[in-house]
Structures are given as structure tokens and as C-alpha cells.
Amino acid sequence: MRTYIDELKKHVGSEVSVAGWVDARRAHGKLIFIDLRDRTGVIQSVVTPKHEAAYAQAALLRGEWVIEARGIVNKRPEKMVNPDLETGTIELEITDIAVVGHAHELPFDKEEKLNLDTHLDHLPLTLRSARNRAIFSIQARIIEAFRIFLKKEGFVEFQSPKIIGEDAEGGASVFKIEYFDHEAHLAQSPQFYKQIMVGIYEKVFTTGNVFRAEKHSTTRHLNEYTSLDVELGFIRDHHDIMNLGGRLMHSIISHVAETSAHELKILGATLPLIPHEIPHMKLRDAQKIIHERYGEDCAKEPDLSPQHERWISEYALKQLNSDFIYITHFPSEKRPMYVYEDEADLGYTKSFDLLCRGLEVNTGGQRIHEYDDLVAKIQRKGLDPEKFSFYLQAFKYGMPPHGGFGMGLERLTARFLSIDNVKEATLFPREINRIDTLLSH
Amino acid sequence: MRTYIDELKKHVGSEVSVAGWVDARRAHGKLIFIDLRDRTGVIQSVVTPKHEAAYAQAALLRGEWVIEARGIVNKRPEKMVNPDLETGTIELEITDIAVVGHAHELPFDKEEKLNLDTHLDHLPLTLRSARNRAIFSIQARIIEAFRIFLKKEGFVEFQSPKIIGEDAEGGASVFKIEYFDHEAHLAQSPQFYKQIMVGIYEKVFTTGNVFRAEKHSTTRHLNEYTSLDVELGFIRDHHDIMNLGGRLMHSIISHVAETSAHELKILGATLPLIPHEIPHMKLRDAQKIIHERYGEDCAKEPDLSPQHERWISEYALKQLNSDFIYITHFPSEKRPMYVYEDEADLGYTKSFDLLCRGLEVNTGGQRIHEYDDLVAKIQRKGLDPEKFSFYLQAFKYGMPPHGGFGMGLERLTARFLSIDNVKEATLFPREINRIDTLLSH
Numbered sequence: 035m036r037t038y039i040d041e042l043k044k045h046v047g048s049e050v051s052v053a054g055w056v057d058a059r060r061a062h063g064k065l066i067f068i069d070l071r072d073r074t075g076v077i078q079s080v081v082t083p084k085h086e087a088a089y090a091q092a093a094l095l096r097g098e099w100v101i102e103a104r105g106i107v108n109k110r111p112e113k114m115v116n117p118d119l120e121t122g123t124i125e126l127e128i129t130d131i132a133v134v135g136h137a138h139e140l141p142f143d144k145e146e147k148l149n150l151d152t153h154l155d156h157l158p159l160t161l162r163s164a165r166n167r168a169i170f171s172i173q174a175r176i177i178e179a180f181r182i183f184l185k186k187e188g189f190v191e192f193q194s195p196k197i198i199g200e201d202a203e204g205g206a207s208v209f210k211i212e213y214f215d216h217e218a219h220l221a222q223s224p225q226f227y228k229q230i231m232v233g234i235y236e237k238v239f240t241t242g243n244v245f246r247a248e249k250h251s252t253t254r255h256l257n258e259y260t261s262l263d264v265e266l267g268f269i270r271d272h273h274d275i276m277n278l279g280g281r282l283m284h285s286i287i288s289h290v291a292e293t294s295a296h297e298l299k300i301l302g303a304t305l306p307l308i309p310h311e312i313p314h315m316k317l318r319d320a321q322k323i324i325h326e327r328y329g330e331d332c333a334k335e336p337d338l339s340p341q342h343e344r345w346i347s348e349y350a351l352k353q354l355n356s357d358f359i360y361i362t363h364f365p366s367e368k369r370p371m372y373v374y375e376d377e378a379d380l381g382y383t384k385s386f387d388l389l390c391r392g393l394e395v396n397t398g399g400q401r402i403h404e405y406d407d408l409v410a411k412i413q414r415k416g417l418d419p420e421k422f423s424f425y426l427q428a429f430k431y432g433m434p435p436h437g438g439f440g441m442g443l444e445r446l447t448a449r450f451l452s453i454d455n456v457k458e459a460t461l462f463p464r465e466i467n468r469i470d471t472l473l474s475h
Numbered sequence: 476m477r478t479y480i481d482e483l484k485k486h487v488g489s490e491v492s493v494a495g496w497v498d499a500r501r502a503h504g505k506l507i508f509i510d511l512r513d514r515t516g517v518i519q520s521v522v523t524p525k526h527e528a529a530y531a532q533a534a535l536l537r538g539e540w541v542i543e544a545r546g547i548v549n550k551r552p553e554k555m556v557n558p559d560l561e562t563g564t565i566e567l568e569i570t571d572i573a574v575v576g577h578a579h580e581l582p583f584d585k586e587e588k589l590n591l592d593t594h595l596d597h598l599p600l601t602l603r604s605a606r607n608r609a610i611f612s613i614q615a616r617i618i619e620a621f622r623i624f625l626k627k628e629g630f631v632e633f634q635s636p637k638i639i640g641e642d643a644e645g646g647a648s649v650f651k652i653e654y655f656d657h658e659a660h661l662a663q664s665p666q667f668y669k670q671i672m673v674g675i676y677e678k679v680f681t682t683g684n685v686f687r688a689e690k691h692s693t694t695r696h697l698n699e700y701t702s703l704d705v706e707l708g709f710i711r712d713h714h715d716i717m718n719l720g721g722r723l724m725h726s727i728i729s730h731v732a733e734t735s736a737h738e739l740k741i742l743g744a745t746l747p748l749i750p751h752e753i754p755h756m757k758l759r760d761a762q763k764i765i766h767e768r769y770g771e772d773c774a775k776e777p778d779l780s781p782q783h784e785r786w787i788s789e790y791a792l793k794q795l796n797s798d799f800i801y802i803t804h805f806p807s808e809k810r811p812m813y814v815y816e817d818e819a820d821l822g823y824t825k826s827f828d829l830l831c832r833g834l835e836v837n838t839g840g841q842r843i844h845e846y847d848d849l850v851a852k853i854q855r856k857g858l859d860p861e862k863f864s865f866y867l868q869a870f871k872y873g874m875p876p877h878g879g880f881g882m883g884l885e886r887l888t889a890r891f892l893s894i895d896n897v898k899e900a901t902l903f904p905r906e907i908n909r910i911d912t913l914l915s916h
Contacts, residue, residue, distance in 0.1 A: 209652050
């Protein structure tokens with residue numbers, strides 16, 4: 035019966051079986067010390083010449099070899115206690131070792147700070163570092179919290195296809211697929227399907243990969259990422275969606291705080307500050323603030339630039355005590371065809387971006403729900419409604435006022451943990467020149 | 476404050492606000508009856524000429540129009556009670572109606588039994604039927620149960636990329652993508668990544684879309700489906716994986732039974748019979764049984780045909796009292812390069828298929844974990860290890876004995892509910908000739 039390392043403290047004085055990777059091995063006089071790592075932690079182990087076979091085996095061990103071992107859990111003397119280690123009050127005296135997986139010599143210490151390309155070239159090894167295990171275990175908690183919250187609110191999960199004909203966002207940055215004798219595309223979002231699903235269950239969510247053929251490589255963009263998508267019917271306006279998004283964010287932050295104290299400590303990360311209600315302002319008001327406080331006149335621009343987003347986040351933190359701020363009312367002509375125009379502010383939409391610590395992490399808003407309005411809007415955008423006939427059925431056969439949003443899981447992870455480059459918060463990031471390994475030219 | 480339909484019973488005698496779709500509308504003498512549908516149920520409502528404006532509005536309503544209404548919840552007289560309806564003891568007397576979404580005339584009654592193509596052509600409408608809402612709400616419960624069970628067992632969720640270079644399964648049925656100036660592919664499974672992740676967390680799972688460029692259109696195949704994937708380290712052999720798969724299946728079946736009694740009743744479905752331990756047999760023994768009981772000699776074949784799977788399932792149900800059976804030990808040369816050969820039965824693998832009611836729903840087994848063995852196996856398959864260098868790092872830097880499995884969510888849904896064609900258990904199925912609408916030629 036295997037005992038996990040985080041349970042060893044309960045077995046002081048007993049013999050246990052453990053298994054894991056050799057995190058480090060060093061000789062100290064006649065003693066061999068092995069830091070053994072499993073999915074729950076690291077334990078300092080010692081092998082003495084007294085246990086001949088184990089000692090001979092221990093002498094051969096190298097980093098990342100996989101072993102099963104037996105040993106006695108001993109309490110460390112007071113002065114040997116390591117307060118930085120969860121298991122710092124105990125030590126394992128190993129009596130038997132069996133090697134179950136061998137490793138070649140490591141190219142570098144996996145805990146080393148590497149440049150991004152070296153890190154990405156060696157992910158199967160570098161992801162094993164304490165830092166990376168902490169990042170992606172928090173990422174798992176974020177998506178878990180997303181689902182827990184929405185299920186409590188009565189949302190139904192659905193599975194959205196990624197192979198699509200026409201793209202919802204209508205942009206150029208879409209990947210082409212050879213679909214038998216046809217050309218198809220990879221979905222940039224589950225937009226059409228989540229709207230259709232509002233007709234089925236009113237409140238829906240979906241999680242899954244989405245694809246953007248962005249040619250520029252930045253610290254903010256990914257060619258493939260995990261989108262957390264929500265859509266709900268019978269709303270009054272976009273404020274209902276923003277309110278839902280705010281409560282969801284509260285819930286995610288609490289869940290990460292409750293489940294991941296150890297990981298946050300490893301990363302030295304502080305979760306974002308979120309007030310009871312996330313502040314919001316129109317794009318035009320944000321632009322005024324930028325002009326007044328930072329001296330740049332961007333009033334004519336249809337969106338915020340990355341620098342503008344950082345400025346407004348700085349403003350929100352200093353003036354509104356919030357790491358989050360909603361920017362609303364982007365101009366109608368720059369938003370996709372399904373976005374709802376504000377009757378009280380013509381030319382501007384009931385849509386929003388949510389900024390967190392200088393970066394947009396959530397985009398959403400109210401959608402057009404009347405068939406005739408949507409067909410007219412598609413035409414006004416210079417598109418052909420016939421190409422959207424499948425999607426349009428949802429509206430032809432009755433849709434309530436509705437809206438929703440989409441969040442990038444990797445961006446959210448990066449902002450929660452103050453990681454500058456979103457690629458470091460992505461397990462296996464795709465770049466224009468990289469699919470796991472660099473693409474040859 | 477909106478009241479959902481399944482809560483109306485608590486409000487007899489009170490005035491409530493409701494919202495939803497017109498499921499049906501009929502005039503009966505001077506009365507207009509409206510069956511109003513929301514995400515929680517259907518309520519029979521009545522409008523009398525007494526409420527003039529509401530009555531005039533009700534006269535205009537048609538199927539699938541979306542309304543908000545106010546009214547009084549009345550108890551039905553004993554003889555008017557409808558025992559087939561959850562809300563059959565009450566009726567809503569509507570006093571106000573506001574139309575919030577209009578619908579065109581419906582092409583057919585959405586509850587009608589349609590042929591598959593008509594169904595698929597009109598999914599935004601046909602998915603609204605009671606039957607389809609039940610199917611996909613059970614599907615949501617299956618994936619929910621999958622995650623709940625694995626998290627309790629200490630598995631960590633991870634996000635697997637779908638854009639890949641080389642394919643894990645090495646088959647021909649892989650879709651090509653234009654990836655900037657390169658050719659890339661759509662993943663047929665998260666196989667490589669889940670194995671890599673065993674090196675990080677030991678026990679991992681992932682859910683997401685996978686893609687198969689299968690040219691044949693059958694009742695069993697999908698070109699895109701949701702794969703539920705599991706991988707775990709420190710196993711003894713494939714029996715540990717099969718045992719995990721069995722406990723997982725028990726847990727899913729219990730969860731669906733507990734959460735979905737109403738939906739199972741709508742579908743007239745009986746969940747599969749699962750014994751405490753799922754029986755297992757080698758492929759060769761299954762072939763012997765087929766020969767003896769059904770007269771077909773298939774001993775030379777490397778796999779079971781669909782008919783063989785049905786026969787063995789029939790045998791398992793009659794003789795072993797189980798809707799499930801594991802078939803193990805497929806020949807090594809017909810399984811992918813990562814599959815582990817049984818040292819005690821050379822030429823055959825520690826792999827399995829799990830059949831449920833005549834169809835394979837889960838495939839898995841132990842994997843090769845030593846780097847040198849895996850490189851040798853890749854070469855023996857006539858493949859170039861250099862192309863797998865990224866993946867191979869996981870093994871180069873130390874891997875424990877491990878294994879796992881993958882299940883198709885849609886197939887599982889279909890078998891649980893005894894739905895013959897898996898496309899009816901898929902929200903938006905992709906076919907060789909269809910992406911939402913039929914592809915033109």
C-alpha cells in the first residue's frame with residue numbers, strides 16, 4: 035500500500051512504502067540523501083550503508099529516476115527541522131529501493147530560471163518544476179470554480195463543435211481545415227452555438243479550445259487557448275451579464291484562495307483585489323481619463339490599446355480600489371454583427387470588456403435576439419445572411435433577450451498570478467513558429 | 476422577480492411573473508390556452524376575455540414566441556389534474572403578457588419524430604423538444620460525474636492542445652490544417668499530452684474535442700466528438716486501469732440515476748446493468764465464444780467487428796449479467812506504438828476495449844514507460860523517433876509505469892439511453908457531407 039508524501043507525517047515511527055521521482059540526490063559523508071517527489075510533495079530521505087542493497091542502488095540514482103521505496107518515517111531533531119518544507123519535521127530512512135523508470139542525464143536543473151524558448155522546448159521536463167506545477171494546479175482550480183459557480187446558478191454545460199463553416203467573429207484570423215473535399219475552419223469562439231443553446235436551456239456554459247490565426251507573437255496572444263463561455267436568456271440588458279460576471283469572478287477568487295494557499299505561496303502571488311461590485315465606465319469616459327491623467331488623446335479610437343488598458347487598470351486600482359474594471363459601449367461598427375446597439379446611446383453597443391491588472395480577460399454583452407434585426411445587421415456589415423442560415427434559425431424560431439461572455443483561461447491564470455507572458459500560463463502554447471518544437475523553415 | 480415553472484406549485488393563490496416560450500397555443504370556446512415552457516418545465520396557462528389586453532395579445536401568439544407574463548397560480552379541480560405533467564395539479568391564469576421575442580411559422584411540430592436529416596437541418600429548433608432536452612441534460616450529467624469522480628480520486632484536470640504536428644495514433648484519418656506557412660493536424664486524441672502530464676501530476680484527466688477524418692458515415696462514428704481522457708502513473712498493470720474504469724462507470728451511472736430520473740422517464744430509458752466488477756476476457760477467448768455460440772470463426776482477426784461486439788455483449792448480458800465487458804490482449808502489431816506488450820503473453824498487449832450494450836465505449840491500457848523501449852517500438856513500427864522528440868522527453872526524463880483510457884461522451888450517452896445512432900446523442904454532429912448544413916457539391 036503506497037503512502038503519499040503529504041501523509042507521511044501521520045506515520046512517524048512506522049514503515050511505509052512510497053514512490054516518486056528523484057528530485058535531487060547528494061552524498062554527505064557516508065550518507066546518501068534523496069529528495070523524493072510525488073504528486074503531493076517532497077520528502078528528504080536518507081540511505082545509510084547499513085541497508086546494503088538500497089545503498090548500492092541509491093548510489094546509482096540520478097535526477098528524475100522513478101523509484102518505489104520502503105523506509106521508516108523518523109522525526110527530525112529540533113535543530114534539523116526545515117520550516118520551508120511541508121514535510122520539514124520528518125525524514126524518511128530508506129531500507130529498500132526499486133527503480134521503476136530510468137532517466138537520461140538532465141540538460142539543466144528543472145527549477146532553474148530558463149529563457150522562454152528553452153522552457154518551451156523542454157516542457158515535459160520543465161513543467162515538473164515546483165513553480166509550474168503550482169501554476170497549472172491553480173489553473174485547474176479556476177476552471178473548476180467556473181463550473182461549480184455556474185451549476186449552482188442553474189446553467190447547463192454543453193459541448194460545442196470546433197469544426198465550423200462560417201466564422202462567428204467574421205475576422206481574418208481563422209485557421210483553414212481540409213474537410214474532405216471542402217474547406218472548413220476552426221472556431222474562434224463557440225458564439226453561435228452558445229446562442230443557439232439559450233433556445234434550449236436558457237442558461238448555458240461551455241469550456242473548450244478556440245483558435246486564432248494571429249500572426250503576431252505577443253505576451254498577450256495565443257493561437258489556441260481555452261475559452262470559458264457563458265450565455266443566458268431573459269436578461270434586462272448587459273448589466274445583468276456584467277453582474278453575473280462579477281459574482282463569478284468573486285467565486286473563482288474565493289475558490290482559488292481556499293484551495294491553493296500552498297501554490298500561491300510558492301509563486302509569491304497575491305490574488306486580485308475585487309470590490310463588492312466591479313466598477314464600470316463607458317469607453318469614451320475611459321478615454322477622457324486617459325487624456326486627463328496620461329496626456330494621450332485617444333478619443334477617436336474604437337478600442338483601448340494595450341497601454342490604454344494598463345493605464346485604466348492603474349486608475350481603477352488607485353482610484354476605485356479594484357484590480358477589475360468593466361469598459362462598456364464600444365462603437366457598433368467595430369463589434370461583431372450579433373452585438374446589441376444601445377437604444378439610448380445610438381452607435382454604441384451594450385457590450386463590455388473586463389480588464390484585470392492591465393489586460394482584457396472577459397469580453398461580452400447583450401446580443402441581438404430578433405430575427406429581422408439580426409438579418410438587417412448582417413446585411414449592414416456586408417455579409418450574406420444565407421451563409422448564416424443555420425444559426426439564424428435560433429432567432430427565426432423565437433429567442434429571448436440574452437447575452438453572455440467569454441474568458442480566456444490562460445489569460446485569467448496569468449493575471450491572477452501576475453505572470454507577464456500568457457505563454458507561461460499555457461501548458462503547451464502554439465506560436466506562429468512553434469507546435470511543441472520549433473517549426474522548420 | 477421571475478418565478479421558474481417548477482416552483483409555481485409553491486405559489487398557489489399568489490400572483491407571479493413567469494417567462495418562456497409558447498410551447499403550444501389553442502383556443503377552446505372563449506378561452507385561450509397556452510402551454511408555456513421555460514428551462515424548468517411546462518405550465519398550462521389560460522387567458523380569459525376578462526383581461527382584455529392580455530387576451531388580445533394571446534390571440535396573436537404562435538409557437539415559440541417568447542413572452543413574459545403575469546398571472547395567478549390556481550389549483551386545478553380534481554378531475555382536471557394531469558398526472559403526466561409535473562405541474563399537472565395547477566394552472567396559471569394569465570393577466571398580462573409582453574412579447575419579448577417573435578418567431579416565424581414553424582416548419583413542423585418540434586416534438587414530431589423526424590428523419591435524421593430533417594432533424595439535423597433544424598437543430599436550433601429540434602433540440603428544443605422534450606426528448607432532446609432530456610438527452611443533452613443527461614449528457615451534461617455524465618461529464619459532470621466523470622469530473623467529480625476523478626477529482627475525488629486526486630486527479631488533476633489539464634488543457635490539451637488540439638493543433639498538433641505528428642499524430643499519436645499514426646493513422647490516416649487525421650484532418651490537415653493550414654498553420655501559417657506549415658501543415659499541422661487536428662488531434663485524434665490527447666494521448667501524448669496526457670502521458671506527458673503523468674510526469675507532472677501522476678494522475679490527470681482532460682475533456683475536450685477530438686477529430687477523426689473518417690470517410691464512412693455510420694451510426695457509430697463521428698468526425699468530431701468529446702473525449703473523456705484519463706491517465707495515471709504508478710500502476711501495476713492494465714488491471715489497475717480497468718479497475719479504475721469500472722469504479723468510474725459505477726459512479727457515472729449512480730450520478731445519472733440520482734440526478735436525471737425525470738429525463739430518463741421522458742426517454743423511457745433504463746441505465747445499463749453493471750456488476751460489482753466488470754467481467755473481462757482476452758480477445759482470443761471472445762473469439763472462441765463467438766465461434767462456439769454464433770458459428771463464426773474470427774480467430775485470425777486482430778479486432779472485433781461491430782457484429783462481434785454485439786454478440787459478445789449479448790453473451791455478457793445473458794451469461795454474466797452485465798451490460799459491460801472488457802476485451803483485453805489485442806495483438807501488438809495492430810495497436811499504436813505506445814501500447815505495452817504483455818511479457819507473459821508475447822505478441823499481445825496489456826490493452827483493452829470496454830464494450831457497453833454492443834459497442835466499444837472506452838479504449839485504454841498500459842503504456843510503454845522506458846525511453847529505450849519506446850524508441851525501439853517506434854522504429855519497429857517504421858516511424859521516425861525524431862518526429863516524436865518532444866513527446867519522447869517525458870520518457871527520457873523518467874516516467875513511472877502508467878496507463879489510461881479515453882471514452883467518447885456521445886457514445887456513452889447513446890449507450891446509456893439505448894439511442895441507436897450516436898449522431899442523435901451529439902449536439903451538432905459533423906459528417907463528411909455536413910457542417911451544420913449540408914455541404915454543397
